[in-house]
Amino acid sequence: MSDLRAALEAALNGMSPALATAWENAPYSPSPSVPYQRASLIPGTPINDEYGRNFADQGFFQVSLHWPPGLGAEPAESRAVLLRSTFYRGATFTSGGLKVTIMKTPAILPAMTDDDGRYVKPVSIEYRTSNQT
Secondary structure (H helix, E strand, C coil), X not given: CHHHHHHHHHHHHCXXXXXXXXXXXXXXXXXXXCCEXXXXXXXXXXXXXCCCCCEECEEEEEEEEEECCCCCCHHHHHHHHHHHHHCXXXXXXXXXXXXXXXXXXXXXXXXXXXXXXXXXXXXXXXXXXXXXX
């Protein structure tokens, strides 16, 4: 799963303009006035298209956009649209020979407020890997 994570995280990290990112299980202390994104890999049940050892991974790459309060919805929504254009349906990303394909147009989900009062806009990106053994 490390190649899967590496492929998706590299694509997220390579977006322009850059945005600070809280990666899974890594220390991160957000500044109250600076927006950031939180990335999480949500694996699903592997796909077994045939008998034997071959399988494909599927799941969601969840990116939650955290914006300081009082700035309105537009800045986070613009970043969500940029995520959609980077992780468009059919886009492929590779790492260590593993090919990761985006299966659907990313879903921009309803906003919420986190414990710090930040405006949070989640974006779910559905992926599938090529068969692996």
